[in-house]
Amino acid sequence: MTGHVYWMFDLAIKDGEYEKFEALMKEMVEATEANEPGALNYEWSVSEDKKTCHILERYVDSAATMVHMGNFGKNFGRRFMEVLKPNSITLYGDPSEEVVKAFSAMGPVIMNSVGGFSR
DSSP states (O other): OOOOEEEEEEEEETTTTTTHHHHHHHHHHHHHHHHOTTTEEEEEEEESOOOEEEEEESSSSHHHHHHHHHHHHHHHHHHHHHHHHEEEEEEOOOOOOHHHHHHHHGEEEEEEEEEEEEO
């Protein structure tokens, strides 16, 4: 396979926090795009009622994933949890044991690659 690591995060936007969520999302997208060349996809989507957020993230490899997780924890983690409540996360690709361990507190569903391709 590609060595890529990717996930889909399903989150609830906390009541009354949409404006803070939107500002934080913009800040996180700008920082990730500017400072993390190993980030291949970083796409946020919101339901029409603005109560649910999905984040699709894809990284070139486990090392790039760990860079992102370090930046997230240092710069955004506290504020992220103030406005969002994780519902579920599904982890795909070829994550290292270090990545799986870093996600373990969130109880991810881990889907192992068995076929297909990425372009």
